[in-house]
Amino acid sequence: MPVARPICDSFMTERRVTFTREQIAAYAEASGDQNPIHLDDDFAKTVGLPGVIAHGMLQMGILATVAAEEAGGPSRLRRISVRFAAMVVPGDTVTFIASRGAGERLELTAVNQKGEAVLTKSSADIA
Amino acid sequence: MTVVAGRTYPAVKFEIEPERVAVFARAIGVDPDDGVPPTFAAVYSLGVTVPHLFGDEEAAVDFSRLLHAEQEFEWTRHPRVGETVVSRGRVASDISRRGMRFVSFETDTTDAEGGPLCRSRALFVIRS
Numbered sequence: 001m002p003v004a005r006p007i008c009d010s011f012m013t014e015r016r017v018t019f020t021r022e023q024i025a026a027y028a029e030a031s032g033d034q035n036p037i038h039l040d041d042d043f044a045k046t047v048g049l050p051g052v053i054a055h056g057m058l059q060m061g062i063l064a065t066v067a068a069e070e071a072g073g074p075s076r077l078r079r080i081s082v083r084f085a086a087m088v089v090p091g092d093t094v095t096f097i098a099s100r101g102a103g104e105r106l107e108l109t110a111v112n113q114k115g116e117a118v119l120t121k122s123s124a125d126i127a
Numbered sequence: 128m129t130v131v132a133g134r135t136y137p138a139v140k141f142e143i144e145p146e147r148v149a150v151f152a153r154a155i156g157v158d159p160d161d162g163v164p165p166t167f168a169a170v171y172s173l174g175v176t177v178p179h180l181f182g183d184e185e186a187a188v189d190f191s192r193l194l195h196a197e198q199e200f201e202w203t204r205h206p207r208v209g210e211t212v213v214s215r216g217r218v219a220s221d222i223s224r225r226g227m228r229f230v231s232f233e234t235d236t237t238d239a240e241g242g243p244l245c246r247s248r249a250l251f252v253i254r255s
Binding site for chain 1: 163202
């Protein structure tokens, strides 16, 4: 007998972000990761990319803010882990979700507008 | 290429300046007044130590074939704005399999008194 779960539960935080070149450039500046694959379309194409791509760490940073909100504040975040599974390019819209799992575990997802998971194997532990 | 599992790199001191925290907070869309965003560890922990790995000629990590595959941060305590932290990187494992090289790079960050703050675990995959 499955345990009943509320269909519309409040144990979830969601944020939808449409990535822009400006945001990727701002993260490059803020993080110090100025790899040209994030800044220069022509360079990105020379290494087989469609153009500039967002930093995986920018995606993780946004996911962590969603997790922190669900946790009740950034200081309550004890651990977060992600696998970078798919590229994010300017114009992509990614939905980041943190939901309560068992105990002090948050299950985290990041899915683009095509329904593809861009971050997988993602979870967080909270205090 | 040398297998560099177990290699440790020198400690790096880093001051968490309010201006840098504010720029980082705005870039990920959070209020700069909410303190140090947890993933600012990308700067004070991973960011300050990973250049040691990339600059290690014996490790011979080809940056142009490198993929950051996984990342984990674990905190004992989050640092405060203005704090000076110390980070040390090491290669936890270095395994080649089917034309791919998997390098696990770990960084331990402590406060100025040596108290633990954060551990970063990055998995890099390098295509050969």
